Amino acid sequence: MSLALAQPPAYELAQTPSYAVLPRSGEQRLALSGRMPTRAIRSGTFEKRSKRLVLALYEQRAEGEVPVIDRGGWVSGCVGLLERAQEVQKVEVKIDGVLYGQTSRAGSTMSSNRSLTDGKMKLMYLSESLTLWEKKSQTNTTCPTEIPFRHRLPKTFFDNQGNEWLIPPTFETNFKGMYGFMAYSRCTISVILTVPRGLDKFWSKDTSLSTPFVLQARTRPPFASIEMSSRLLETLKSAPEAWSQHNFTVQTTDTLVGQLYISKPTAYCMNDPIPFHLQLTGESAALAFFQLSQPAMERGSVQVSILRHISVAALDGDVVHRVPGGRSNQRLVSQSPGLLSWEGELIADADTVNVGSFRVGPISMTDYVSITIDPPPSKKTQKIAFIQTSRRFQIVLTTDRWQDMGEAGPSYEL
Structure with a gap:
C-alpha cells in the first residue's frame, strides 16, 4: 500500500515590517538592556x-x-x-x-x-x-x-x-x-x-x-538617544522619529520660519555633547543676511546655547536668575535659495552646570536650549525690518548617561 504525502499549505510571503528606533503610536517597549556602569568605584x-x-x-x-x-x-x-x-x-x-x-x-x-x-x-x-x-x-x-x-x-x-x-x-x-x-x-x-x-x-x-x-542626586535619561552619523542631517532623514522638532518664527518684513531638531529623549547627560540641527526658511533676500558670503558688518548672527534658570517661588511670582549654561560649536552646512541649515553640538559649562535639573518645592533649576537671532548691524538692512528673536525650549540635564543605568537614580520621563 502506498502512502500519498500531503502537500504543505501554501504561504504568502509577507512584507518585512518596518522598524523604528523609538516606539511608535500603539507600540510599547517591553525590555531594554543597558551597558555595564562606567563610573569608577570609590574605594x-x-x-x-x-x-x-x-x-x-x-x-x-x-x-x-x-x-x-x-x-x-x-x-x-x-x-x-x-x-x-x-x-x-x-x-x-x-x-x-x-x-x-x-x-x-x-x-x-x-x-x-x-x-x-x-x-x-x-x-x-x-x-x-x-x-x-x-x-x-x-x-x-x-x-x-x-x-x-x-x-x-x-x-x-x-x-x-x-x-x-x-x-x-x-x-x-x-x-x-x-x-x-x-x-x-x-x-x-x-x-x-x-x-x-x-x-x-x-x-x-x-x-x-x-x-x-x-x-x-544622580539621574539619567529614560532611554538612549539614537547613534549619530557623521552628518546629523542624514540621521534626521533616516530616523525622523528619533528627533524632537521645535518650530519658531523670526519677525522680519517677510517672516522667516525656523525649526530646531534635538534628539529624543530631550534629557541628556551634562557631560555629553547634545547634537542639534537648525534651519531657517523664507525669502532669500532676508536669509542672505545670515550667509557667510556677507561682510561681517552686514551679517546677522544665529546663536544656539544652553540657558539655566534658577528660580525661587514667591507669593507674587517666581524670582528667576538666568545664567549661561553652555555654548555650541555650530556650523553652517547648507546655503540654498530659501533655506539655511546649521548643525552642531551643545556643550554644558562644567563650572555652571555641576548638578542636574531638579525641582524641590519653591526652588528649581531648569535648563533650556536657547536660540538667539540678532539682526545685521548695517543700515543696509533697513529695507528688511529685522526684530531680535529669542526662543528657548526646555530640556533636562542629568548626571549620568543612560548606559550608566545600573547605578543611577530615577529617570526623567518628559
Whole structure:
C-alpha cells in the first residue's frame, strides 16, 4: 500500500515590517538592556580629626577634599575616640540637609515650619540621628575606641504640607550684582558625644566633630538617544522619529520660519555633547543676511546655547536668575535659495552646570536650549525690518548617561 504525502499549505510571503528606533503610536517597549556602569568605584577613605575624635567615611574618592554620598546611598564609616573613652556616656551620628532660598520679595510659598513673610525659605530635607553607643545605667562598661556604622540615606522626604519630593543635590549659588537673591542646599554629618556634667570642661569643644559633604542626586535619561552619523542631517532623514522638532518664527518684513531638531529623549547627560540641527526658511533676500558670503558688518548672527534658570517661588511670582549654561560649536552646512541649515553640538559649562535639573518645592533649576537671532548691524538692512528673536525650549540635564543605568537614580520621563 502506498502512502500519498500531503502537500504543505501554501504561504504568502509577507512584507518585512518596518522598524523604528523609538516606539511608535500603539507600540510599547517591553525590555531594554543597558551597558555595564562606567563610573569608577570609590574605594578611598575620608578622615576628619580633632584632638580627641576621628570621623572616617569609607567608599570615597581617593584624595577627595569633601566626602561624596549618593542620594539613597549608604553612609559607611567609623567613629574613633583618641582618649578619655571611659568618660563617654553616649555616641551619636547626625546627618542634616537644608535647602535655603531667599528673595527680595516678601512671601515665600513654603517653609519647614510656617509661611514666611520676609522672602526667606528654609527647609530641612535630611534629619537622621543614629545612636552608635550608649552606656547603660549601673554598668561599668566602657565606650569602645572604634565604633563602625552604616546607614542608608532616604531618596525622598515630605514637606510640612505633606508633599513628597526627591531629595535635592547640594549646590551653592553666588550671583554677583543680584541683591537679595540666594539659594543653596547643604549637608553635614556630625559626631556628638555626651559626657557627665563636671567633665565637659575637660572636653571643651571636643564633644562634637562635623564635616560638610556633597549629596549627589544622580539621574539619567529614560532611554538612549539614537547613534549619530557623521552628518546629523542624514540621521534626521533616516530616523525622523528619533528627533524632537521645535518650530519658531523670526519677525522680519517677510517672516522667516525656523525649526530646531534635538534628539529624543530631550534629557541628556551634562557631560555629553547634545547634537542639534537648525534651519531657517523664507525669502532669500532676508536669509542672505545670515550667509557667510556677507561682510561681517552686514551679517546677522544665529546663536544656539544652553540657558539655566534658577528660580525661587514667591507669593507674587517666581524670582528667576538666568545664567549661561553652555555654548555650541555650530556650523553652517547648507546655503540654498530659501533655506539655511546649521548643525552642531551643545556643550554644558562644567563650572555652571555641576548638578542636574531638579525641582524641590519653591526652588528649581531648569535648563533650556536657547536660540538667539540678532539682526545685521548695517543700515543696509533697513529695507528688511529685522526684530531680535529669542526662543528657548526646555530640556533636562542629568548626571549620568543612560548606559550608566545600573547605578543611577530615577529617570526623567518628559
